[in-house]
Amino acid sequence: MFKELAYYDGKTGTPDEVMIPFNDRSHFFGDGVYEATAAGNHVPYLLDDHLDRFYSSANALDINIPMEKAELKKLLCDLVKQVEGNTHFVYWQVTRGVAPRGHVYGEGMMGKIWVYIRPSKIGDPETAVKLKTRPDLRFEYGNIKTLNLLPAVLYSEEASRDGVHETILHRNGIVTECAHSNVSIIKDGVLISHPNDQYILRGIAKTHMIQACYRLGIPVLEREYTVDELMDADEILVTSSSNFILFADTVDGKPAGNKDPKTRNRIKDELVKEYFAYTGRTTIND
Structure with a gap:
């Protein structure tokens, strides 16, 4: 081995x-x-x-x-x-x-x-993370998972130095995605997520989160949303294949999200259940 x-x-x-x-x-x-x-x-x-x-x-x-x-x-x-x-x-x-x-x-x-x-270990979905925002200065092949990751490296290093988990990127105030994750919001019981266009990678974890919402009867809107909407959201959800789903309670040093744990936990529990069924695991980490 x-x-x-x-x-x-x-x-x-x-x-x-x-x-x-x-x-x-x-x-x-x-x-x-x-x-x-x-x-x-x-x-x-x-x-x-x-x-x-x-x-x-x-x-x-x-x-x-x-x-x-x-x-x-x-x-x-x-x-x-x-x-x-x-x-x-x-x-x-x-x-x-x-x-x-x-x-x-x-x-x-x-x-x-x-x-x-x-x-490796999967991120703890019960622990809130801190996020920050930055202008999205990457090139327009965001929908292709290329090896050209220097912007993501710089955003991630800056986030690490500032003691935050991830950087939320935006173009002229429109949220796109994070440096190496997707980000979606919940407002008034509705999941809102940026559509799959050339500015974001079509996240596998994000796709399965949306499918989980459909199974649970949670409405989904795939549309553009702004940084102002992000800051006013009931929940901010960060999804990736290595961490499934994490939630934020701080953005740019200000309290944000963490206002609708019932809906958030319904989605999280459905995703964890899917992971257990797929892999045969009974716990996320040992």
Whole structure:
């Protein structure tokens, strides 16, 4: 069993053992796309949903994934079983391939698959988090899960230094998403979430939250909403595949959200129940 596992183009080992060719285009251009999810009981959560988005992202950038979807699914399921622990962070990416540095990549280049798996814990949905807002200065490929994450790195580092969990991004006052999560609000019993356009990534966790609301009879509006509406919301919900659903009680140092725990907990309980049914777990973390 590995404490941490790395995989590149057919080779498996520890992160220190697996070597990446110098001319892999990720080194020069961040030329690739990725996915990540949690795993419980060595079962990658919502794996089919993540694989669908992975292949869609690659197709949008003309990247050739060197495996069919079923083969990659089997690989990921096999690899996660080789890592110690009961809950894991499962990450995989495909880069465009290996070639001497040049912006033009030519046709027919075959991509390279990378995988990284480590033990991890899922964020506690019972504990409130603090958030901050910042203008969204990223480029307009937000709907593709690319490796070009420097803006997210800068936003996340700033948040960490300020002692907050995440940064909520906005364009001219319209909330888009967080640096590495989706953000939605509840107002008067209605879930409001930014529509899936070019400014946000179609979050798998966000999608399943919306599906949970439909099952529970909670109304959903997928529309733009403003920073003012965010600050006035009854609840502020942050969703991601590694933390499912978290709620905020502070934004930019001011009290915000945390006014409708009944509706929030109905959604949270439904998502946790789905995770337990999918993975066979009975607790979120050990």
